[in-house]
Amino acid sequence: MPPKARARTGIVGVGETEYRTRHQENYVELAQRAAMNALRMAGMTPDDVDAVVYSMAPTEFMGVSDADKWAATAVGARHKPMMRVHTGGATGGSAAVIGHHHVASNLHDVVLVVGADKVSETPDAQFVLGLIWDPFYERGFGLNTVTQGALEAVRHMDMYGTTEEQMAEVAVRTWRRAKRNPNAHLSGDITVDDVINSQRLAWPLKRYDCCPRSSGAAAVVIASERVVHERGLDAAWINGTGAAGNTVYIGDRLGPNKQTDFGELDELRIAIEKAYREAGISDPVSQIDVAEAYSPFTIYEIQNVEALGFCGRGEGGPDIAAGRFDVGGEVVLNPSGGTLCSNPIAVTGLVRVCDAALQILGRAEEYQVPDVRTAVATAIGGSAQFEACLVLGSDPV
Amino acid sequence: MSSKVSEHGELLTIPEDWHLHYDYGAGPVASRFLLGLAERRFEGRRCPSCDNVWVPPRAYCERCFVPTTEWVAVGPEGVIEAATVVTLRLGDREPPYVVAFCRLDGASTCLVNYLKMPLDDPEAAQRQLARGTRVKAVFASSPESRMSAFHYELAE
Numbered sequence A: 001m002p003p004k005a006r007a008r009t010g011i012v013g014v015g016e017t018e019y020r021t022r023h024q025e026n027y028v029e030l031a032q033r034a035a036m037n038a039l040r041m042a043g044m045t046p047d048d049v050d051a052v053v054y055s056m057a058p059t060e061f062m063g064v065s066d067a068d069k070w071a072a073t074a075v076g077a078r079h080k081p082m083m084r085v086h087t088g089g090a091t092g093g094s095a096a097v098i099g100h101h102h103v104a105s106n107l108h109d110v111v112l113v114v115g116a117d118k119v120s121e122t123p124d125a126q127f128v129l130g131l132i133w134d135p136f137y138e139r140g141f142g143l144n145t146v147t148q149g150a151l152e153a154v155r156h157m158d159m160y161g162t163t164e165e166q167m168a169e170v171a172v173r174t175w176r177r178a179k180r181n182p183n184a185h186l187s188g189d190i191t192v193d194d195v196i197n198s199q200r201l202a203w204p205l206k207r208y209d210c211c212p213r214s215s216g217a218a219a220v221v222i223a224s225e226r227v228v229h230e231r232g233l234d235a236a237w238i239n240g241t242g243a244a245g246n247t248v249y250i251g252d253r254l255g256p257n258k259q260t261d262f263g264e265l266d267e268l269r270i271a272i273e274k275a276y277r278e279a280g281i282s283d284p285v286s287q288i289d290v291a292e293a294y295s296p297f298t299i300y301e302i303q304n305v306e307a308l309g310f311c312g313r314g315e316g317g318p319d320i321a322a323g324r325f326d327v328g329g330e331v332v333l334n335p336s337g338g339t340l341c342s343n344p345i346a347v348t349g350l351v352r353v354c355d356a357a358l359q360i361l362g363r364a365e366e367y368q369v370p371d372v373r374t375a376v377a378t379a380i381g382g383s384a385q386f387e388a389c390l391v392l393g394s395d396p397v
Numbered sequence B: 001m002s003s004k005v006s007e008h009g010e011l012l013t014i015p016e017d018w019h020l021h022y023d024y025g026a027g028p029v030a031s032r033f034l035l036g037l038a039e040r041r042f043e044g045r046r047c048p049s050c051d052n053v054w055v056p057p058r059a060y061c062e063r064c065f066v067p068t069t070e071w072v073a074v075g076p077e078g079v080i081e082a083a084t085v086v087t088l089r090l091g092d093r094e095p096p097y098v099v100a101f102c103r104l105d106g107a108s109t110c111l112v113n114y115l116k117m118p119l120d121d122p123e124a125a126q127r128q129l130a131r132g133t134r135v136k137a138v139f140a141s142s143p144e145s146r147m148s149a150f151h152y153e154l155a156e
Helices: A027-042 A091-104 A125-130 A145-160 A164-178 A192-196 A225-231 A266-279 A298-307 A316-321 A345-361 B027-038 B122-127
Strands: A009-016 A051-055 A082-085 A110-118 A200-202 A215-224 A236-245 A290-292 A374-381 A386-393 B042-046 B070-074 B077-086 B097-104 B111-116 B134-139 B150-154
Touching (some): A009 A091, A009 A225, A027 A215, A051 A345, A091 A110, A091 A215, A091 A374, A110 A345, A125 A145, A145 A200, A145 A298, A164 A316, A215 A225, A215 A345, A236 A266, A266 A298, A266 A374, A266 A386, A290 A345, A298 A374, A345 A374, B027 B042, B077 B122
Parallel strands (some): A051 A110
Antiparallel strands (some): A009 A236, A110 A215, A374 A386, B077 B097, B077 B134, B097 B111, B134 B150
């Protein structure tokens, strides 16, 4: 089916906070700071916003049920349409896709997508993450995001021979890139041995294979082509979006009758392929300059580069270890340090979109990659069951 | 509970704990499956359209979107599809322990549970958990109508 006619949209404002264990502000003040930062970049005020999409994952992390209610007026939604998007870890990516839909549909000209999280205000985050499984069959048997990531890694290693050392290379390279991003929660010079010798969580994942629990906020302002031109704004054009959902049951995605394999993020492939089709991406390595990939665990970075078509299935580990996706490489992967170095869950997918947009807009400062014309952002949530992808460009397609 | 001043000086944190209780309605399909576990029996649901045997059983085949129509006995042996040795405390359970997705004989899909085995050497244990390794479900001496009625062990 050919894509339906849609209005062109662009990201004209980006707002981020630093990602840390704690902030001085309370939750809504944090969300407000990101919203105001994004509006300031766009040269706008809340009066210019037609609708708000609120990016909020499980609220038990920060402990106020459905915290979008608390945040509504703090982010400028007074007397405006507002909706919350929640697809687990994919939330921020999904919220950006929905914000794009609001404008691409010609129903709104300016949409603010914003959210915040304070994951470190509870020590019980893994307990909350374990509540996504149903109470009859799967809950209570050790499933949480860490064991889920471990099982994905086990599967990938089993199918393709991916090694602990290759995953360690992901951490080393990601932490190094994060040094240029002052907002990154973790950064620094670590070695493969540091990763291999760090505390073991669930085989094969070790401490440095895993993201931190972060607090922070993020926002983008999405505007119609008309507003971009009337106001003379710089835009990171949203040239393609895709999303896919699937069953929560990991066990349905294993075995000979699977449709997608739990070890391969095949659902992400579906979302990426749709976004690529819309954006006219047929040769990702040559057409894409930067990828902000959702990788809370090192294995996800390997799965992402495969799903993004930067290499073949099973080649992600060796190719990352060979430096193909370092700064100066064929595609620069997570120049911000990505999710492995900062994970404010409710907005992590939106941070990917923010950092991809900043690269297009030439405003990523210390971590700017030269001459970025096309960037891609991904997000993954639930039991790796919800996925979102956005392709951004310096020119509209 | 009283508030406390954080390391930032004049900034307060307010502590709170939640306690919630639920009585989850399992529905007819999960109820029969779980009651079956108390009788040391595994059953899946077959889809009349794609022939998949869904374990854990579902009332609908979520691929064909038709009602499943037939109960099918599965297990009690099967194979590992993915398993991990957990060595850090991530919840209430004392590590080390193994989380395993196993496909019971006759089932199309996998059921998660703990797999009990010697874990003195976690890495050596992990090497015994390759995809396709045979396992058996072992029931508790007085199994209840819930998934904790059984665990997996490596088959002889």
